Amino acid sequence: MPIRFGRVVVGCVWLILPASSAWASPEPDAGDATPPSFTTTVRARPERPTASQQVVDGEVVQATAKVDAGEALRLVPGLVVSRHGGEGKAHQLFLRGFDALHGQDLELVVGGVPVNAVSHVHALGYADLGFVVPEVIGSLEAFEGPYRVDQGDFAVAGTVRLSLEAPGPGVFGALSLGQYGRRRVMAGLAADDPRTFAVFDLAEGKGAGAARGFSRATLLAQGRRRIADLELRALAGAHTTRFKSPGVISARDHDAGAIGFFDTYDPHQGGSSDRLHLMLEAATPADDTAASVYVVRQNTRLQHNFTGFWFDPRGDGLVQFDDATTVGLTLRTSGRARLLRRPLRWDAGGGLRHDLLDQSQQGYRASDGSLLLDSARAFDLSIAQSHLFAYTRARLRQDRWQLALGVRADAFSARVQPPGEAERHALGARAGVEASVGREMGEHSLLVLQFGDGFRSPHAASLADGERTPFISVRGAEVGWRTETRTWSTSLALFGSWVGNDLFFDHTVSTTVPLGPTMRGGLTGTLALAPIAGLRLLGSGTVAHAVALDTGTALPGFMPFVGRFDAAWRKDLRAFTLEAGAALTAVGPRPLRFGDVGDGYLLTDLRLTVGWRRVGLRLDVSNLLDARWTDGEFTYPSRFHDDPTASSLPLRHLTAGAPRTATVSVVLHPWSTP
């Protein structure tokens, strides 16, 4: 099976008949009763993906060791996934010079359902992938940059879409025991079409170090059925998790031996999350027209203390509640036309999303975790937010050239009701474009210049009454090269983007605050190989830089260099199968405030599976070399000790990366794997 690190879509079909049919159709013999046979060769020119468009198929996703779906995002070139808040909080994401925080700059979609929360109490675009069971990730499709009009809210650095699919038809499952009290049961059932499945996942663990325990339960199901001329799909799920979080430690305290690398100042940190979702989709068999509706209920509680006793001698800990109900409708359609006698493909779409939010924030005592009813940082809000959008795009091919032009319009409204205060309303609209021109260079290569005009919705609580231009605007451009053959592919892209009003997370107020206009640029490259049967190699590297335009100074916190190498190998030996997956992740030191430089790290993960018929024994080892690494790094002042000689300077704070962790699993494979 040809190995491709990209998506191939049949755009045009040339039917080559005359020559082949002449070879294949002999002159009929008057006495020969055998009917004539014909050979028809169909040669298709696929629509080539751009350099910033990547698809990682399920085989590669399942070959890598991971504890949750969020870690699967590491397979996207240049994407760094950080877990600094405990195994239950949304990951922090970095891509192409962006510190996307918990999702403010990266649009995540799972099975057609948007994941990013709007106006979340903790961070804009909060995207929690905890409800996705890793074994049913069918593929990751990434669009880096804001170059497509069908990318939605929060697609500032890009979009990642996860499709869901069981590993094969039949029963599948895993029973896992790992270090640090990790235990997991996963069981699923899939139809002959593995896109119809149901899976249940139950896991718990204590974590390596203080205050890292978690427990979760997930039920996820997807069904597909053909009725008349429609393909119907339903996606439903329920997820609940409770987790502890160690929070940050001061690098100065750690260097002085006052706190261990895996310790915590405040054992009351952590949270919980509960989610219910349902999506129904109807599409034509050719998938050229589809309509879907979805509803999501998500309740999140986060408890953290980033600063100790800086603001309040009773403790700076905050409990943040976010209760959200989201309903949405999306429509899309595509077709063909002719423009000046040239074949043209078009697609269009639209939809709406409505969110109802109840949020609150209160302080809690460091001594016992009880709520402070008179905290100066307490607030209570109700928000109703709507987003309507429509887009259309046309793609034209002429000889070796391909042109695309698209437009998109978005309208946004928000109503904010603080208790005891006047209600605030804001309404705004924006328009954006997509433009690209590409040229095929030879049989296997494509050079594309792209421009995109994206956006991010603001936090409703930051809007003034009557505000009319609430969107954060993003403009991106890229020139990229991609070469794809049957056995290898490579891409190289030079990119840049401008953000009109960027945000950063201020730990002293525990939410995002304005930063002003920013600009980012860099270079990203990928290489995928299948040198021998059963072996797939994937490599990527991204270098990036980011500046604040108001001051001309480097932005802190982004990742200047990200490298990733994945290897997946499979060998079938009669009744036995051997599978191995290895991953190397290299992240360069990142710039922090005040000229500080954070620690870089190199992590190695390993997955080994020995299977006999449908049963396998699997060993997962993350951080194989037991590297001591810092997952999150931040610079701000804090006071974790009641000590008049404690520093008031902004200092480095960090969250510890997990040490080497091994997990052994007994796995039950489905009847067959694709």
Next chain:
Amino acid sequence: MRALVSLLLLLTACSPLQERTTFPLTVGASLPSVANEHGFEITLDEATVELGPVRFFEGEVLLSSRWSPWSLVMGTAHAHPGHYVPGESMGEWLGSRTVDLLAPSGELGVVEAVTGTFGSMELTLASLTLAGVADRDDQSWPFEVSLEVTRPLEGIRASAEVTTAPTAALLTLNVARWLQRVDFSTAVEEGGTFTFDPTTQAFNALSRAVADTGAYTVVFTRQEQHP
């Protein structure tokens, strides 16, 4: 790898907005040289203070030289004159040292700081001891007083634009101002030496003067770089 990151940042001419720096903090004293308000000529035999920690902040003192009357209309209100706006510190020396104000030995310590606009200082003056003789009208009052200060002194004016260029700061304690309003005739005699009982005017005057941020000045100077 850190060098590579720094090189990349340098090549792109994008320095951070603020950088870490250090500068020495020295202590000096302004001693009494003329009679105080009550006509006492004071000669000090001992003047020691326990100083530290010291912190610098961006917040300006309300009545600093950069204060503008417009701030009363347009600016941020303050509770009372002299109140400074706290925040993360711009610089700090977290040590503690006993300083002889009659013969200050120079550097108090090295301040760890970040570049930017400095507006004020917070000084912890844990205790002080003064001993000497106060003379008036051919009478002498040999005295010895020790004072403990329970709260850090906030809002001492310390204005400067600190960069990574070599800098030094001089903190001057105005001992003369401490003793300016002391009426030694109210001091209590104990075994030939006068002390400042907490109920006396002398104690009250000294306490209030020590707590007055106007008795402290901070001057920043650029240091010449030696080849």
